[in-house]
Each structure stands twice: as structure tokens, then as C-alpha cells.
Amino acid sequence: MEIVRNFNHDSFGKLRIFYTRVLSLGNGIFKRHCNFLASHSLNVVVGIGSLLSFVFAVVVVYLCLFPGVDPVFQSYQIVSDPKNSSIPIEKCNVFEGKWVPDVTYPLYSASQCPFAERGFSCLANGRRDGGYTKWRWKPNNCDVPRLNARKVLEKLYGKRVVFVGDSLSRTQWESLICMLMSGVDDKRSVYEVNGNKITKQIRFLGVRFSTYNLRIDFYRSVFLVRPSSVPKRAPKRVKSTLRLDLMDDISKEWIDSDVLVFNSGHWWTPTKLFEMGSYFQVGKSLKLGMPINTAFRKALGTWASWVETTVNTNRTSVFFRTFESSHWGGKKRNTCKVTRHPWSKTNGREKSSISDNIVKVIKQMKxxxxxxxxxxxxxxxxxxxxxxxxxxxxxxxxxxxxxxxVPDMWNEILLSRLLPTV
Incomplete structure (x- = not known):
């Protein structure tokens, strides 16, 4: 067992100076009170009361000057040793747990990874507090093995890993590449196969780890099913349709893979669909009145059927990541307040109809x-x-x-499922 302290040197320096000044001031006051008590024994109670009031005032002032005191107490967390976990990780529900501070994180530096796009590199974009990088997910009954990049690369030799989905999928894809690059000696041996810069405008991005003959690809398919043109005699408000009964036309490129990781959900909103003039279609039938939740279930059914009939699951390991919690606030869900520390509670953010639909569909798959x-x-x-x-x-x-x-932890869990012996 190891005790992790999330407390930096600057904080210790401030605390030491503050303590010295308070101690010196307190000694002076205490001496004055002692003289007072010696010459005026009848006022003992008053003197003790004054001293206690002073101590109380010092505590209040300290809390005002150092509002981070609460996280300091919270930061003394016990980090479990994976060897002492109560149950093996393959039998553990790794998604029930809590975040614990861990000063050994992060696993890489975004500024030293050419595949982490600038838009996600918060420290490079001016964020000053790096505490958000020093948290580890701790399941209730086990531990997620810490990444050993070199061993993972050896296990994935000659494989092809494919991520399919929206920009949250691209974030996880970038995270995995940066994590594994920490185990590569010659960084020049890792490159984008078409020489492309990592950007959200490109539908396909592929990074090759040449030393390990490993490919990690990303395909942008925000709905998984096929966008289509406007059918004949459609109302003027219809600018495009989403064919709920057909997979994306680039799905044939996903099949020849050893690992497939899907996600979808963030584009299934009125803003991304109806307000853009995009409506649902099944066969030749336009479904103008179909609710988004119903359409999403229909699309997931199409995806599930495609996996069952097209993907060789004896060779290809298939994963689906549920909806990623966002933290928009305000009555219109359009304000964004990023905190310095994780919430202590989920505050209802763990509830998602999108995730519920994903769970239901996967449970029914063959x-x-x-x-x-x-x-x-x-x-x-x-x-x-x-x-x-x-x-x-x-x-x-x-x-x-x-x-x-956060996406780094998704990948550590993914790798623990994919390669449980690493």
C-alpha cells in the first residue's frame, strides 16, 4: 500500500512561512496572556477565552487565504496494489468505483506527442492548473493495470486497431497513440500513413508503428449509419436524410481489423439533425415525425445486425463505448464551468438515454x-x-x-480487457 500526497512544494513553502508567523505571533500573545494571568488571577477565564478566540480567528483567516485546504485533506488516499486486489480484473466491474489522486500520472506529455491535436492540449493552450491530469480511476473491487507501453506494443505486433465514431472517438484514438509512443525508442518510426496532419476535417486517419507493424486507424462516422440525399417530393425543410437501415458507406473498410472500437451519440441531437434540415429515412420512406431516441435505437439495430453478419468476431474483438458525460450548465445547457477538482458526486450526470439504448441493444446481440x-x-x-x-x-x-x-483511463481499461495478461 502506498500513500499518495497531492501536495506540491509551493504549498509546503507557503504553509511553512504561514506556520512560522502564526507561531511567533501566538507565542507573543501567549506570553502577554501569561503575564496578565499572573498579575490578575481573577481574570483567568477571560484570558483563556481570548486565547481561544485568537486561535479560532487564525483558523478562519487560514481557510480564507488557502481555500485549497479541503482538497489537501482529500488527497491523502490509499492507492491499492494490483497484486492485492480482491478479485481478478476480468471478473470485476471496472466501471463502478471512484477517481483517486495519483502523482505518477499523466502517462505522457501532449506537447511531445505529434498526434495529440492542439485543440485537446489544454496545457499548451494556456491552462495553468495541471491537477486534472493526476487522477486515476479506482474500481471498487480491483485495480486497472497501469500501462506498460512496451509490453502492449509487443502483444499488438502485426495487428490493426480501428476506432469508429465522432470526435470523442478521435480523442480516444489520439490518446492511445500518445500512450503507446512512450514505449517507442525511435519516435520517427511512428507516422500517419498518408502524411496528414491530425484534424477533424479528414474522415480517415491512420498511424503506423513501423517497428511493431501495428496500425491504429480512425474513421469519422458520427452516426454509424449512412447519410443520404433528399428523396423525391420531400418537403423543402428536408436538406438531407439519415438512412437508419443502412450502414455508413465506409463500413467495408472497418472489417479487416483485429480490434474495433465504436462510439456514437453526441450528434443525435435536434441541433445536429433537424435544425440542419436532416431527417430520418428507412427504405424509401421518409420518417419526418420519428423521435431522435427511436431513430437512434433503429440505427443501433442496423449496426448490431452488421456486426453479427459481417464481422468475424472469432478474429476481431469488438467494443462499444457508451455516451461520455458532458458538464454543460445553465437552464439552456449552454454554460461551461470547468472546476479545478472532480466532483465528489455524479449529480445525475451518470444518467443517459443514449447509453441505456446502447446497453439494451448489445445485451440482445448474438x-x-x-x-x-x-x-x-x-x-x-x-x-x-x-x-x-x-x-x-x-x-x-x-x-x-x-x-x-480522462480518455487515457478509457484506454487503460480497453487494454486490460483486450490484453488481460499484460
Whole structure:
């Protein structure tokens, strides 16, 4: 067992100076009170009362000057040794637990990883507090093995890992690449296969670890199903449709892989659909009145059928990550306040109809799909979002995550499921 202290040298310096001054001042006052008590024995009670009042005032002043005292007490956490975990990780519900401070994190520096796009590199964009990078997810009954990049690379030799989804999928993809690059001696041996810069405008990005003959690819498919043109005789408000019964036309490129990691959900909103003139279609039938939640379930059914009939799950390990908790506030959910520390409670953010639909569909599938149910673990991390430290500081972001940060833990869990012996 190891005790982790989330307390830096500056804090110790301030505390030491403060303590010295208070002690000196307290000694002077105490001496004056002692003289007073010696010459005026009838006022003993008054003298003790004054001294206690002074001590109380010192405590109040300290709390005002050092508001971070509460996190200091919280930071003395016991970090469990994985060897002493109560149950093996393969039998553990790793998504029930809490975040604990761990000064050995982060696992990499975003500024030294060319595949972490600038929009997610919060420290490079001016964020001054790095405390959000020093938290580790601790399941209730086990421990997630810490990344050993070199061993993972050896285990993944000759493999192809594919991420499919929206920008949150791209964040996890970038995170995994940066994590594994820490185990590569020659950084030049890791490169984007088409020489592309990492950007949200490109539908396909692929990074090759040439020493290990490993490919880690990302395909941008925010709905998983196929965007389509406007059918004949459609109302003028219809600018495009989403074919709920057909997979994205680039899905054929995902099949030849050893690992498939999916996500979807953040684009299934009125803002991204109806307000943009995009409506649902099944076959030749336009579904103008179909609710988004119903359409999402229909799309997931199409995806599930595709996996069951097209993907060789004896070779390919399939994962689906649930909805990632956002922390928008205000009545219209349009304000973004990034905290300095994680929330102590989920405050209802662990609830998601999108995640509920994903869970239901996967439970009914005929083949094995590993569910990465990260919704609850993300609900605590109000401190981990991009906020105003992204591409455009004038547009706050309480949906995406800073790198390094929360997505790194998704990947440590992913690797523990994929390679339990590493």
C-alpha cells in the first residue's frame, strides 16, 4: 500500500512561512496572556477565552487565504496494489468505483506527442492548473493495470486497431497513440500513413508503428449509419436524410481489423439533425415525425445486425463505448464551468438515454461485444473538459476532454480487457 500526497512544494513553502508567523505571533500573545494571568488571577477565564478566540480567528483567516485546504485533506488516499486486489480484473466491474489522486500520472506529455491535436492540449493552450491530469480511476473491487507501453506494443505486433465514431472517438484514438509512443525508442518510426496532419476535417486517419507493424486507424462516422440525399417530393425543410437501415458507406473498410472500437451519440441531437434540415429515412420512406431516441435505437439495430453478419468476431474483438458525460450548465445547457477538482458526486450526470439504448441493444446481440460503460466514471470529471483552452477560447467546450486526461483511463481499461495478461 502506498500513500499518495497531492501536495506540491509551493504549498509546503507557503504553509511553512504561514506556520512560522502564526507561531511567533501566538507565542507573543501567549506570553502577554501569561503575564496578565499572573498579575490578575481573577481574570483567568477571560484570558483563556481570548486565547481561544485568537486561535479560532487564525483558523478562519487560514481557510480564507488557502481555500485549497479541503482538497489537501482529500488527497491523502490509499492507492491499492494490483497484486492485492480482491478479485481478478476480468471478473470485476471496472466501471463502478471512484477517481483517486495519483502523482505518477499523466502517462505522457501532449506537447511531445505529434498526434495529440492542439485543440485537446489544454496545457499548451494556456491552462495553468495541471491537477486534472493526476487522477486515476479506482474500481471498487480491483485495480486497472497501469500501462506498460512496451509490453502492449509487443502483444499488438502485426495487428490493426480501428476506432469508429465522432470526435470523442478521435480523442480516444489520439490518446492511445500518445500512450503507446512512450514505449517507442525511435519516435520517427511512428507516422500517419498518408502524411496528414491530425484534424477533424479528414474522415480517415491512420498511424503506423513501423517497428511493431501495428496500425491504429480512425474513421469519422458520427452516426454509424449512412447519410443520404433528399428523396423525391420531400418537403423543402428536408436538406438531407439519415438512412437508419443502412450502414455508413465506409463500413467495408472497418472489417479487416483485429480490434474495433465504436462510439456514437453526441450528434443525435435536434441541433445536429433537424435544425440542419436532416431527417430520418428507412427504405424509401421518409420518417419526418420519428423521435431522435427511436431513430437512434433503429440505427443501433442496423449496426448490431452488421456486426453479427459481417464481422468475424472469432478474429476481431469488438467494443462499444457508451455516451461520455458532458458538464454543460445553465437552464439552456449552454454554460461551461470547468472546476479545478472532480466532483465528489455524479449529480445525475451518470444518467443517459443514449447509453441505456446502447446497453439494451448489445445485451440482445448474438455475438460478443465488450461494453465500455464509461458514462458514470466521466460524470465526476467536471475538471477534465477543454473549457476555454481549446482551438477557440471564445467558444467554451464542456463536451470534449483535455489530453492527457480522462480518455487515457478509457484506454487503460480497453487494454486490460483486450490484453488481460499484460
Amino acid at each position: 455475438v460478443s461485444v465488450d461494453l465500455l460503460h464509461v458514462t458514470r466514471m466521466g460524470a465526476f470529471r467536471s475538471d477534465g473538459h477543454v473549457g476555454t483552452w481549446g482551438d477557440n477560447p471564445s467558444v467554451p467546450d464542456c463536451s470534449h476532454w483535455c489530453l492527457p486526461g
